[in-house]
Amino acid sequence: MKKLIGIVAALLLVASTAFAETAIKVNGSTTVLPIMQKVVEAYMKAHPDVKISVSGGGSGNGIKSLIDGSTDIAMASRAMEQKEIDLAKSKGENPVQTVVAIDAIVPIVNPANKLEAVNLEQLKELYTGKVTSWKDLGGTGPVVVISRDTSSGTYECWENLVMKKAHVFPGALMQASNGAVVQAVSKNKNAIGYIGLGYLDASTKPLSVNGVKATAETAKSKKYPISRDLYIYTNGAPAGAVKGLVDFLLGAEGQKLVKAVGYVPLS
Template identity: 40%
Template sequence: MKKLFLAGLLVVGTLLTGCGQEKSTVVQVKGSDTILNVTQGIAENFMEKNPKAKIAVTGGGSGVGISSLLNKTTDIAMASRSMKQSEIDKARELGIGIEEVVLGFDGITLIVNNDNPVKDLDSVTLGKIFRGEITNWKEVGGEDAKIVALSRDSSSGTHEFFKEHIIRGGEKNNLEYGAETLYMPSNEAIKQEVKSNKYAIGYIGMGYMDNTVHSLSVDGVTPSKENVANKTYPIAREVYWYAPSEREGVIKELVDFAISENGQEIVEKEGFIKR
């Protein structure tokens, strides 16, 4: 775990329902769609072992989760990107102590339709495709057809990570997704569109990958668990829970369980790499 900061007193445990009222007994976990399923799995397993515990897990994107944490409307934020400096500064201003907990590792997987003959693209070419500079599959060894580029929406941490590392090539610049990029609300939505559209390309968390679509090698490296673990796959990243720095009760027990051997088995079962 990495402590980002600790400022002032932070009331932990559950959310206040109002001034002078009792606290809710439901622990709220909100945020990243990428790690929604694995977090649900962890929560369900934890509640089976702790029948009195009540945990509600909802998605919405990394940005939604982090803003909810800052607004004190969730207890734990799920995120597929690191907190931005502006979010860290906001937490400090509010006197909120937050700890970054690495839940596991993910490889952002580029997917195409199973009938698409293109099987490998390099990072530079991917950047050109998603910036709208390459618009026809024939330019990259495919059919003479328009490329349909799919991205997660701007509330997604995966959207931000992909923009930083592929659209902008890991450099500080103002490059953006192409004007004709289609923005999708979830990993599953991207996968379903690629499955039904022969000329679509999109990206998903590796935990969502199945044989209904085809994964691309990036820079000649396949998005396998082994290649994410040994850091040879070029667009791998950590995925996080952001939790109170000072915590107790169910929140502390849930975080401890998530990073325990049992919790990490669930992370691996859901298609991610253990921390």
């Protein structure tokens, strides 16, 4: 009897270990989130033995989770900073970057707004609070500035590519996700915001920037001035079950899903 109990206990231990090896946690950017949700759904359908949880929260939070070892994959819409890499290494982590898609950050307004185009300087003036009335850009009414919050990789890319060392002014209404920005702009005729390419829909109107519309082609060629790569980070080169997921994401089927959710595949 004792021998039988020992065998059962050993089998349960093996089973629990196997489950632990196939449980993957993914956390981070809400820009990359739609890509990962689609990819994970397809991957788990083909690999029912692999359990994957996916959550947003922003690039900064995903990177923090990777550094403290609470996630296997961090989604990020901006590259890790050197101070983050140094902190990770001090904790025994080795962040490895993988580009998974291409994106464009698109300024959006309410469909009631007659504005069709802006340039980078005008965007900077809007987001520093220098321009406060749409009258200055040929419209009417006060400008309501909608921005991502500071934990967002999209926010950091916006500051680097548009603000050029200036900061978004304190009067901006900060939102925690791309979806929240879309909702805020769609409900306010005076609002302007910015989102990833995959979040464009009929509830808002995209603006061209420097005479260039944000499309898959202009984002990939970097002709569109607010283009960027999208990333995932792992602790070391992807291995085991994580490698299986990453290989699927970078493969033909995964890249088709990138395109299906509105982003630009790598090839």
